[in-house]
Amino acid sequence: SQQGEEDPQALSIQEGENATMNCSYKTSINNLQWYRQNSGRGLVHLILIRSNEREKHSGRLRVTLDTSKKSSSLLITASRAADTASYFCATDAGGNMLTFGGGTRLMVKP
Amino acid sequence: DAEITQSPRHKITETGRQVTLACHQTWNHNNMFWYRQDLGHGLRLIHYSYGVQDTNKGEVSDGYSVSRSNTEDLPLTLESAASSQTSVYFCASSPGGRKYFGPGTRLTVT
Numbered sequence: 001s002q003q004g005e006e007d008p009q010a011l012s013i014q015e016g017e018n019a020t021m022n023c024s025y026k027t028s029i030n031n032l033q034w035y036r037q038n039s040g041r042g043l044v045h046l047i048l049i050r051s052n053e054r055e056k057h058s059g060r061l062r063v064t065l066d067t068s069k070k071s072s073s074l075l076i077t078a079s080r081a082a083d084t085a086s087y088f089c090a091t092d093a094g095g096n097m098l099t100f101g102g103g104t105r106l107m108v109k110p
Numbered sequence: 111d112a113e114i115t116q117s118p119r120h121k122i123t124e125t126g127r128q129v130t131l132a133c134h135q136t137w138n139h140n141n142m143f144w145y146r147q148d149l150g151h152g153l154r155l156i157h158y159s160y161g162v163q164d165t166n167k168g169e170v171s172d173g174y175s176v177s178r179s180n181t182e183d184l185p186l187t188l189e190s191a192a193s194s195q196t197s198v199y200f201c202a203s204s205p206g207g208r209k210y211f212g213p214g215t216r217l218t219v220t
Contacts, residue, residue, distance in 0.1 A: 031207065033207075033208060033209075035211075040214075041213060041214070042200060042211035042212055042213045042214050043153075043200065043202075043209075043211040044211070045208040045209060045210070048207055048208055088152065088153070090153075092207075096141050096160075096204055096206055096207070097143070097155060097158060097168070098143075098153075098155075098209065099155070099169075100145075100152040100153040100154075101152055102151070102152040103152055
């Protein structure tokens with residue numbers, strides 16, 4: 001079963017626009033992580049936000065976490081064609097094991 | 111540079127055969143994981159290990175086994191391959207928190 005569910009499943013935007021992806025989960029967590037996967041490649045870690053944090057930034061990425069609503073969002077600002085990929089949220093409820101959502105496919109058009 | 115590798119990258123096998131997928135990491139991480147990725151299911155945890163001689167079952171462990179004889183390697187064995195095990199398999203290692211993923215093995219069972 002999937003702990004996280006991403007929304008939307010697919011997103012298409014123009015270069016320079018912002019992209020927002022949302023993730024909802026079901027149980028209490030220690031942390032929530034976002035990963036990127038380019039077609040045919042492995043997953044690359046983007047950012048980790050702990051359960052006691054509300055917002056975190058890394059370059060053009062901004063992640064928020066609302067534990068009361070069991071939800072998180074990933075914002076990519078000023079998107080580039082190279083940002084085209086699938087993005088996954090993953091929750092760690094303990095034991096360093098991650099439970100992944102189904103992902104959001106982002107297409108950034110030049 | 112430290113890395114995580116998987117072999118083979120592609121494998122075609124017949125139903126009923128035993129198959130072993132290799133995973134090797136040079137970070138000296140204690141934690142290692144095997145996931146499978148299927149369309150519509152995201153990544154699902156098969157087995158994981160917290161250290162040498164430690165192995166644990168994940169969400170979809172039936173038909174799979176792992177062994178951990180050293181820190182660097184966590185081979186995944188399909189005892190008797192089934193068509194339902196056609197998938198892309200990802201190995202990951204972690205010091206805790208973020209995970210480092212291998213490039214994946216695409217397995218086809220005919």
